[in-house]
Amino acid sequence: ETGVTQTPRHLVMGMTNKKSLKCEQHLGHNAMYWYKQSAKKPLELMFVYSLEERVENNSVPSRFSPECPNSSHLFLHLHTLQPEDSALYLCASSQDRRDRQFFGPGTRLTVL
């Protein structure tokens, strides 16, 4: 499934670094999502964008900053992260907000 791509696949960063995760969907979907999966925890929804407008922000710390410049692209800007932010970050998209979601392969983030 190459409908949703994510780059980079792996990222190691220090706590003072600034980096960005990128997600691109080639499915013509209108909604995009960021999820976080920590070890032995369920996937946690972070942000939802529908038609490029943020419609959900699940009490995520401000050191995570999403950006959706158009319906095909979604970014997650990271700055001054903590080691506990190390996790798998998954992007997903869906035709609309009630449709099934298609996931990207994820970015494995390690914060040192």
Added chain:
Amino acid sequence: DQQVKQNSPSLSVQEGRISILNCDYTNSMFDYFLWYKKYPAEGPTFLISISSIKDKNEDGRFTVFLNKSAKHLSLHIVPSQPGDSAVYFCAASADGNEKLTFGTGTRLTIIP
């Protein structure tokens, strides 16, 4: 408080036999349930879903059963094949809300 629970972290089944994966939920507002399958280094992929107006949905070797009174759903795979070895996530959402709440997953291993 975990609203979607998968109490078995792992399950091993002989090839050709039936695999039964279980999921319990606590939120009575959930009305749409999904199963996702995840291979290592890939994002979750949608497998099958069921609406609360039904108690069974079948797609090939996969059948999902919903017991609303018990707040329980299960995924049956028959016959099980080696390619079914993966982590299976149960997810649920409430009416008018695209937010998916995931379980922690069950790792299924099919023994040849």
